[in-house]
Amino acid sequence: MNIENLIQISETEWEIPTYTRHDMRVPVRLFVTRELLEQIMNDKSLDQAVNATTLPGLVGSVIVMPDMHQGYGFPIGGIAATEYPHGVISPGAIGYDINCGVRLLASSIEFESARAEMDTLATVLNKYCPSGVGKQGTIQVSLKELDHVLQEGSRWAFKNGYATQADLARTEEAGSLEGADPDMVSERAKVRGREQIGSLGAGNHFIEVDVVDEIFDERAANIMGLYKGCLTVQIHCGSRGLGHQVCTDYVHQFQSAVLKYGIVLPDRELVCAPMDSPEGRAYMGAMRAAANFAFANRQLLAYSARRAFEEVFANKMKNWHLHQVYDITHNMGKLETHAVNGKQIKVCVHRKGATRAFGPGSPGLPPEYKKIGQPVIIPGSMGTASWVLVGTQASMTRSFGSCCHGAGRVMSRSQAKKEVRGDVLRQELEARGIKVRAGSLPGLAEEAPSAYKDVDMVVETVSEAGIAKKVARLKPVAVIKG
Amino acid sequence: MNTLAGTVTGQSPRVKRTFKSEGPDVESLLVAFLSELVYYQEQENLAFDAFEIQLSDKQISVNMEGTQIISADKAIKAVTYHNLRVEETMRGVETVLVFDV
Numbered sequence: 001m002n003i004e005n006l007i008q009i010s011e012t013e014w015e016i017p018t019y020t021r022h023d024m025r026v027p028v029r030l031f032v033t034r035e036l037l038e039q040i041m042n043d044k045s046l047d048q049a050v051n052a053t054t055l056p057g058l059v060g061s062v063i064v065m066p067d068m069h070q071g072y073g074f075p076i077g078g079i080a081a082t083e084y085p086h087g088v089i090s091p092g093a094i095g096y097d098i099n100c101g102v103r104l105l106a107s108s109i110e111f112e113s114a115r116a117e118m119d120t121l122a123t124v125l126n127k128y129c130p131s132g133v134g135k136q137g138t139i140q141v142s143l144k145e146l147d148h149v150l151q152e153g154s155r156w157a158f159k160n161g162y163a164t165q166a167d168l169a170r171t172e173e174a175g176s177l178e179g180a181d182p183d184m185v186s187e188r189a190k191v192r193g194r195e196q197i198g199s200l201g202a203g204n205h206f207i208e209v210d211v212v213d214e215i216f217d218e219r220a221a222n223i224m225g226l227y228k229g230c231l232t233v234q235i236h237c238g239s240r241g242l243g244h245q246v247c248t249d250y251v252h253q254f255q256s257a258v259l260k261y262g263i264v265l266p267d268r269e270l271v272c273a274p275m276d277s278p279e280g281r282a283y284m285g286a287m288r289a290a291a292n293f294a295f296a297n298r299q300l301l302a303y304s305a306r307r308a309f310e311e312v313f314a315n316k317m318k319n320w321h322l323h324q325v326y327d328i329t330h331n332m333g334k335l336e337t338h339a340v341n342g343k344q345i346k347v348c349v350h351r352k353g354a355t356r357a358f359g360p361g362s363p364g365l366p367p368e369y370k371k372i373g374q375p376v377i378i379p380g381s382m383g384t385a386s387w388v389l390v391g392t393q394a395s396m397t398r399s400f401g402s403c404c405h406g407a408g409r410v411m412s413r414s415q416a417k418k419e420v421r422g423d424v425l426r427q428e429l430e431a432r433g434i435k436v437r438a439g440s441l442p443g444l445a446e447e448a449p450s451a452y453k454d455v456d457m458v459v460e461t462v463s464e465a466g467i468a469k470k471v472a473r474l475k476p477v478a479v480i481k482g
Numbered sequence: 483m484n485t486l487a488g489t490v491t492g493q494s495p496r497v498k499r500t501f502k503s504e505g506p507d508v509e510s511l512l513v514a515f516l517s518e519l520v521y522y523q524e525q526e527n528l529a530f531d532a533f534e535i536q537l538s539d540k541q542i543s544v545n546m547e548g549t550q551i552i553s554a555d556k557a558i559k560a561v562t563y564h565n566l567r568v569e570e571t572m573r574g575v576e577t578v579l580v581f582d583v
Contacts, residue, residue, distance in 0.1 A: 073564050188521060241524055241559070244560045251562075252510060267563075268509070268566060269564040271563070
């Protein structure tokens with residue numbers, strides 16, 4: 001793919017028209033600057049976006065965000081909406097880590113008054129929040145109890161004392177997706193998941209303590225409870241081995257489904273089935289169950305983070321509590337109603353490495369966020385800023401209510417390990433005042449800031465395009481990684 | 483796969499497992515089989531090094547033997563179909579596979 005194949009619409013918007021390749025059903029719409037586009041063209045993600053346009057039942061355009069990079073089959077940072085009920089659902093367009101997402105907790109603890117405790121806080125967070133590949137979680141549940149987790153998500157956590165009503169209200173879908181069907185989740189997936197609930201995992205998952213560094217929208221920040229100079233916590237993880245197994249199971253099953261329904265695709269990782277087919281319904285039930293597992297997982301980690309804050313700060317200050325700002329998912333297929341060609345239609349919005357970014361007044365938001373739009377949490381790469389944005393009316397009309405999800409890789413994990421030494425990176429981060437607890441030094445190197453795009457540039461792009469609005473910037477002070 | 487993950491295994495005790503699957507072609511059978519190994523690696527901390535494989539166009543049946551993993555540099559989380567290729571070459575059968583790590 002060459003830049004000449006693309007039509008530039010504005011400084012931050014481009015299009016790959018349907019005549020680019022004979023099998024495209026819809027165009028690709030890109031929210032990128034020329035500089036970011038040139039970076040994106042170093043991998044195969046644009047070809048993957050074009051491949052995604054061949055999914056049956058697509059409406060509008062396949063949308064890609066400025067943090068786009070190459071994934072398996074479907075690009076990360078991609079959004080595709082298929083018409084309900086005859087359009088398809090594709091597990092590969094949602095990803096292996098179903099409902100991977102970010103939770104943001106905030107406090108009124110001033111960093112300056114807590115600076116001396118950061119080393120202890122990092123250690124205690126690391127103690128309470130298990131991390132690493134295959135690591136067991138904070139609790140273990142029976143297979144029968146796990147079915148309740150899969151059915152109810154964060155509501156299960158609430159019933160068992162791990163969540164508050166306020167947490168649920170400030171979680172996408174209140175942390176519990178309707179239509180989850182635990183019977184559609186294989187026993188193998190359940191066995192993988194039941195010991196991992198309440199754990200962080202490895203890869204790019206992390207818990208990060210940040211300081212609110214700058215406020216861009218005072219009113220929105222006040223409503224969210226974000227105060228300049230105060231501590232926040234981000235929790236980035238998903239559905240662990242359970243979600244991976246669900247995706248594995250259905251990508252395998254759908255290899256036969258595409259033959260049955262006569263669907264021809266350029267990449268087998270994009271396999272799909274009509275939403276109203278038995279295969280499509282089964283996957284939707286399983287995917288929602290895995291998503292509920294992820295909501296409960298982040299809720300348990302939030303519970304553990306609160307325990308850590310209590311242990312470190314409760315005897316030192318009065319207001320040490322962490323309140324929830326929001327919990328968002330960035331790997332999911334959701335049934336939503338959007339305007340397409342002037343008509344409101346029900347669609348399944350596949351977001352893979354893309355955040356829902358509903359604007360003011362949108363359904364499903366708690367009353368305080370209906371005024372300002374849904375919080376969008378954009379974690380940066382390790383050691384760089386993270387951002388809190390809000391969705392806008394423009395995101396509803398131009399990107400199926402979606403926005404970017406992070407900085408986006410520019411370097412593969414293996415390349416990052418060749419170029420960066422984990423021990424050196426840790427020293428650099430510590431020298432900048434960032435406390436690091438990492439289970440693996442090679443794992444730390446894989447997540448080096450140089451392996452990612454500049455998150456500030458990504459955020460400026462979506463802000464300038466009008467699909468999100470800046471609220472606050474966060475600066476890291478402690479990172480816990482698997 | 484064991485080499486890619488940097489898996490180090492013990493000598494004993496040896497354990498045996500069987501695996502059967504169906505799929506539309508050899509590519510899907512390969513992914514299903516390797517996904518089984520991912521499951522054992524994560525769930526039972528097992529790596530396998532001896533295999534007896536019966537393969538047809540749409541079915542695979544495997545008897546395998548292995549031991550406990552002592553250490554691994556990297557865990558493979560899933561086996562993808564992305565850019566999947568199985569080819570007969572002069573040296574036998576070669577495959578291109580992408581793992582999710």
